[in-house]
Amino acid sequence: MRVPERLSVAVELLGVRPDERVLEVGCGRGVAAALMCERLARGRLVAIDRSAAAVAAARARNAAKVDAGRAEFRQLALADADPASLGTYDGILAVDVNLFWTGPATRELAVVGQSLRPGGRLLLCFAPPRGRAVGPLESALLRHLRDAGFHAGAAQRPLADGGTLLAVSARHRTPSSDESAEHGG
Structure with missing residues (x-):
């Protein structure tokens, strides 16, 4: 395939390391999950999606990693997730998950913030249809992330098909990092 x-x-941009815990939001049929599992020699992937059919397909695609205890797939909407039962992660990835692009995603970003380990990273990627302006999406998402307590930056990557991938990386602000920034540290 x-x-x-x-x-x-x-x-590649998420930069999954072998011993990390990674969460994928909106895993679809498990293609990105399979790529991340290849990198997780000692780590673990948890992937969620609202669709039962997508979760079943992702679980089947990654059956060896599921059987080895390296991957878990759950039917779950991020807005419905309990951060305490979801766990904590070194990295969280979402690709083409519209809820981040269509509104402030206040509840979802709160769950993400509680699910990231200190120093953990969030990567939100979106490949809009050709001809759709990326700038307004980028501005809105950066504003939503800032409002939710994240430091974020964006980059646009050209794709071979002529499209563009908007990649927004973020880290959750912590009181200690905010205090040190206020005190010149």
């Missing part, structure tokens, strides 16, 4: 370029670029 050919891996969509936006997924391979997103996984």
